[in-house]
Amino acid sequence: xxxxxxxxxxxxxxxxxxxxxxxxxxxxxxxxxxxxxxxxxxxxxxxxxxxxxxxxxxxxxxxxxxxxxxxxxxxxxxxxxxxxxxxxxxxxxxxxxxxxxxxxxxxxxxxx
Numbered sequence: 001x002x003x004x005x006x007x008x009x010x011x012x013x014x015x016x017x018x019x020x021x022x023x024x025x026x027x028x029x030x031x032x033x034x035x036x037x038x039x040x041x042x043x044x045x046x047x048x049x050x051x052x053x054x055x056x057x058x059x060x061x062x063x064x065x066x067x068x069x070x071x072x073x074x075x076x077x078x079x080x081x082x083x084x085x086x087x088x089x090x091x092x093x094x095x096x097x098x099x100x101x102x103x104x105x106x107x108x109x110x111x112x
Contacts, residue, residue: 016102020044023106027098030110033082041065042075043084043094048102051091052076 013019021044028035035043045061046052052061058072076092079085086095093099100106 016048017044019106020047020100020102023100023102023108024098026108026110033084035084038065038067038071039075039079042072043079043098044102046085046092047094047099051093052085053091 011022013022021040024035024040024043024047027033028040042052042061045057045064049057049060052058052072058069061072062068076085080087080092083095084098085092087093088096
């Protein structure tokens, strides 16, 4: 008979962006994606905003995270190659397989 270890961890987050960042940090760690903090921030931001194609979303990201548009373009290219971001209907979005509604409570079950 297999012994199952169950551990509950409740992390308090202040908003959808923080929730998305925690989620993608965990996904990166569990799947050995080795995403940098900035990459995780961009994926989280894109997930919450819906896409990163609009100029005003890119400007908001740059202002919020003190970065530049060329940096965003480089990160987008890398994340598209990895399959984390994808182009849907002409817009760069988070791969639907990795997308959640971060406005709601999330229960994440990880089996190793």
